[in-house]
Amino acid sequence: MGTTGQGQAGQDADEANGQTVKRRSAASGFLDALRLSVTSGVTGAALAALVVGVIMEAVPVFVTGGGVLILIGVVAGRRSPAGEEPPAGRLALARIEDLRATNGEMADVPVKFRLTVAPDDRPAYRVKINQAINLVDIPFYRPRGTAVVTYRPDEPWEVRIVTRPTPEWSRRAEEAEIDSAPESTLVSDPGVSEGSWCVLCLLAFLAGAALVVLLFRGELFTSGDGEGAAAKPPSSSSSSTSRTFSTSTTVSGPSTSLLTFGVMRVTAMELEARVDTAYVTAITIEDHRMAVRGDSTRPVSETVHLQSLPYELFPGLVREARTTLGVRDPRSWRIDVTPGTGAGAGPRVRVTVTGKEGTAHLDADATGRVTDRRVAAGSRDLR
Structure with missing residues (x-):
């Protein structure tokens, strides 16, 4: 079922559709911002009128401010519950x-x-x-x-x-x-972010309040200098990414093992955050240690995606390798994950166990299905 990649006409249709959605969303966002600015400004002016009316003992100013606030509350109360239900997904x-x-x-x-x-x-x-x-x-x-x-x-x-x-x-x-x-x-929510909405409300509120204070500054016998501190643009920092990288982490505690359910995936997430990428070229997992290596110049097809591996199935593969490959008393085990070879091939998972009979391993694919076995050379049980 090919839904895209249908030639130039299909791409033109996709782009035209995205532009139409963006234009509609931009118009809706502008109207929302305008409505919010007006409401915030009027609210600020009404509150300032209440304060000025109390200070000046001017009943008309106080009543006007209070009446506007009540009107805003009534209008907002009527609008809130009457919204139309959005179309079903x-x-x-x-x-x-x-x-x-x-x-x-x-x-x-x-x-x-x-x-x-x-x-x-x-x-x-x-x-x-x-x-x-x-x-x-x-x-x-x-x-x-x-x-x-x-x-x-x-x-x-x-x-x-x-x-x-x-x-x-x-x-x-x-x-x-x-x-x-x-x-x-690519489409995204064109609405203003929550932080921008807050700034817009605050500025409109202060503008409305300042307008009322300026109108009655003579009667108040006060004047103030409004000093607006211009917001500094956020500082940006850049860091260079090395050509190759490697890192590892150790699970502490004598009773903690990476074979415990969920520990492998959590550890992989920590390593991903440390190297700032999910695409690596090799993963090594031992009982208390996980390590990754990578090369930022390698194409995605020649890497392994850290979060796409079935970590929940790896303990079962280790258990199978320790019991079916002729190593009676395994001293250690290790899992190595490397990119697959060939077009469309998924990652290759190899579980290696070592004991007095020698070294044995089994290979599995990205779904945890065993594809090959090699028993220990010194084993008497060649299952």
């Missing part, structure tokens, strides 16, 4: 372009996704979302995979991954092949 398929977990302290892990959403009734487009995914379900979401999502036609940036789709949509997701949409089709 629609189901669609989406290609996972990239994903990155941001925390691992709870069972539901916040993950940043970059998706290509391919609705049935409109051109495909790109979107970035944040969604909490259960720790056990994370291995099912991999780059270039297909997921079932819901989206709102009027606000296409409102996209959520359906973690438990119906059998029909699950079948469609398994059979679908979705092409990546152009970066120019």
Whole structure:
């Protein structure tokens, strides 16, 4: 099911659709900002009138300020509960372009996704979302995979991954092949950020209050110099990324092991945050130590995505290697994950165990399925 990559005409349609959504959203955002500015300014002026009326003992000024505040409260009270319900979300398929977990302290892990959403009734487009995914379900979401999502036609940036789709949509997701949409089709919420809304409200509020004070400055016998401190632009710092990198971490405590459920994935998240990338060229896991290596010049196809590995299945592979490869009393074990060779090949997982009979290993693919075994040379049990 190719939903994008349909030639120049398809790309032009995607870009035109994205521009239309952005124009509509920009107009709506401008009207919201204008309405908020007017309301904040009038509120500030009304409060200032109350204060000025008390200081000057001017009843008309006090009554005017109080009346305006009551009017604003009545209008706001009538608008709040009467909003129309937004259109219901629609189901669609989406290609996972990239994903990155941001925390691992709870069972539901916040993950940043970059998706290509391919609705049935409109051109495909790109979107970035944040969604909490259960720790056990994370291995099912991999780059270039297909997921079932819901989206709102009027606000296409409102996209959520359906973690438990119906059998029909699950079948469609398994059979679908979705092409990546152009970066120019990326949509995002055009609304002003919460911090910008607060600044806008504050400025309008202060402007309204200052206007009333200036009108009655003669009667108040005071004058003030309004000194507005210009906001300094945020300082920016740049750091150079080395060509190659490597780092490791050790799990402390005699009773703590990376084979404990969830510990491997949490440790991988810590290493990802340390090297500031999810794409590495090698991963080594031992009982109390995990290490990663990488090369920033290597293409993505020649790397391993840290969060796409089925860490929850690795303890079972270690247990199988320790009991079925002829090493009766394994002294140590190690997991090595490297990029696959060949087009479309996933990462290769090798579990190595060492004992007095020698060294043995088994190989598995990115889903935890065993693909090869090599028993210890000195083993009597050649299973």
